[in-house]
Amino acid sequence: MFRVRKAVIPAALFVLILLMLSSPAAYAAACMEGIVLWAKSVLPVLFPFFVCTGILSAAGARMADRLSPVMSRVKLPAAAALCAVTSILSGYPVGSRCLLQLRQAGAISPKDATRVSVVCSTSGPMFLVGSVGAGMLGSAAAGGILLASHLIGVFLTAALFLPFLKKPQCASFPALNAKAGGFAENIRSGTISVLCVGGFIAFFCVVAQALEQTGIFALVTKAVALPLSLFSREEMAEGLTFSLLEATRGCAALSACGMSALPFLAFAVTFGGASILAQQIAFFKPAGVKIRVFLAVKLLQGILAALVCALFTAF
Numbered sequence: 001m002f003r004v005r006k007a008v009i010p011a012a013l014f015v016l017i018l019l020m021l022s023s024p025a026a027y028a029a030a031c032m033e034g035i036v037l038w039a040k041s042v043l044p045v046l047f048p049f050f051v052c053t054g055i056l057s058a059a060g061a062r063m064a065d066r067l068s069p070v071m072s073r074v075k076l077p078a079a080a081a082l083c084a085v086t087s088i089l090s091g092y093p094v095g096s097r098c099l100l101q102l103r104q105a106g107a108i109s110p111k112d113a114t115r116v117s118v119v120c121s122t123s124g125p126m127f128l129v130g131s132v133g134a135g136m137l138g139s140a141a142a143g144g145i146l147l148a149s150h151l152i153g154v155f156l157t158a159a160l161f162l163p164f165l166k167k168p169q170c171a172s173f174p175a176l177n178a179k180a181g182g183f184a185e186n187i188r189s190g191t192i193s194v195l196c197v198g199g200f201i202a203f204f205c206v207v208a209q210a211l212e213q214t215g216i217f218a219l220v221t222k223a224v225a226l227p228l229s230l231f232s233r234e235e236m237a238e239g240l241t242f243s244l245l246e247a248t249r250g251c252a253a254l255s256a257c258g259m260s261a262l263p264f265l266a267f268a269v270t271f272g273g274a275s276i277l278a279q280q281i282a283f284f285k286p287a288g289v290k291i292r293v294f295l296a297v298k299l300l301q302g303i304l305a306a307l308v309c310a311l312f313t314a315f
């Protein structure tokens with residue numbers, strides 16, 4: 001399996017390079033589309049949070065220690081509270097980066113990193129209620145339903161695994177290096193982190209262009225449309241396919257189908273798509289998170305969020 005992956009990835013990248021050389025203007029435009037999306041919608045929101053959460057990861061020891069009894073009851077280390085709160089308030093990249101920082105500081109053990117990743121992998125309310133709800137669907141209330149379904153799906157998944165978990169290895173929040181919470185240091189690391197997020201978005205916009213040009217995207221859309229036809233939702237296949245690659249673009253396409261697309265939107269924002277998953281893995285892998293387990297949990301979270309949203313919209 002490893003040998004196949006080792007051969008396929010370079011071959012796919014070589015084909016992508018050939019496609020870019022064959023139509024440089026189209027791929028430059030696709031890359032610019034990703035950069036503009038990042039500059040307008042991601043940079044202004046994420047950068048301040050990256051800096052603030054970096055400082056809080058050092059200054060928030062007392063808060064985390066106070067929450068340690070609650071965390072221990074759900075078999076999570078005390079530091080998981082800070083990761084979960086920053087993720088809920090700010091979104092995927094901030095929570096993922098917080099986990100890495102706390103792992104490097106010794107507040108989260110390698111064994112506990114995977115279980116913490118389950119609760120610090122959420123979309124921010126600004127994106128769900130503001131961008132998707134009010135902006136794309138024209139209804140902040142619909143965004144609120146998405147937010148509730150999303151969070152319930154995430155934490156319901158965590159609850160399902162609770163009986164099978166052992167007590168965390170790091171019960172308390174240890175003292176952190178003062179330099180880790182320094183303002184200048186966090187400006188530097190926050191800048192690098194938010195630039196990495198922009199790079200992922202731009203790259204996957206280029207990949208999307210290649211998939212459309214080669215016809216692969218159309219084939220995947222047809223495959224996705226088959227199960228959706230059982231529910232008379234074939235028109236949502238393209239948006240759902242987009243969401244598997246880049247969640248923001250997929251949400252825009254699904255929103256064009258109206259309120260009936262809410263359960264599919266709940267799945268899209270909860271699973272995250274390749275672009276968001278890659279952003280999280282960039283932080284999770286050096287933190288020691290088991291990536292295969294994380295991906296399986298994300299899929300389950302997406303399915304549960306869609307089911308919860310379907311129940312909400314049925315009444």
